Amino acid sequence: MTAANAAPNLTDAALDLLRLDVRTGHALIATFRGPAGLSWVELLGPKGMRPDGTLFVAPVPTLRLCIPALHQEPLAVAANDGDFDGGLRAIVERARPHLHPVEAESLQTMLRVVRRATKTRGPRVPEVGRRISQTGSPSLHAWASCLTLGDLEAALSKAVA
Secondary structure (H helix, E strand, O other), X not given: OOOOOOXXXXXXXXXXXXXXXXXXXXXXXXXXXXXXXEEEEEEEEOOEOOOOOOOOEOOOOEEEEEOOOOOOOOOEEEEOOOOHHHHHHHXXXXXXXXXXXXXXXXXXXXXXXXXXXXXXXXXOOOOOOOOOOOOOOOOHXXXXXXXXXXXXXXXXXXXXX
């Protein structure tokens, strides 16, 4: 996507920075001025906002639409651990009446960039071994109980061959 076919007030450089922040897990805030006054979209990420990474932290990319003149809490939220596309649509729908047309177009362009730069949700990789500890002496019985029957059969077949 180039700035020529994107929203008029977004440059290729701004979209590239947005894409980079999403891919590296950093957070940012995009502000808009509309008929309802100031509004913004917060992009939270695992690494938080630069420089120290302690603000706007979330385990997965998460966007929140805030229009303080209407409501203190975010009006719409899109998190990449649920219905991300539905959340992005809700942000656009809830923001559109409160933004000027050019800014609404900029928001849509930004959300498209975020969607494309965000990894699709996949199965969580389980963490194994952090809470496992070992005491005592090794035993054949304990070791064998950890094997599947197929693995145990293969090991016994190799041992007697």
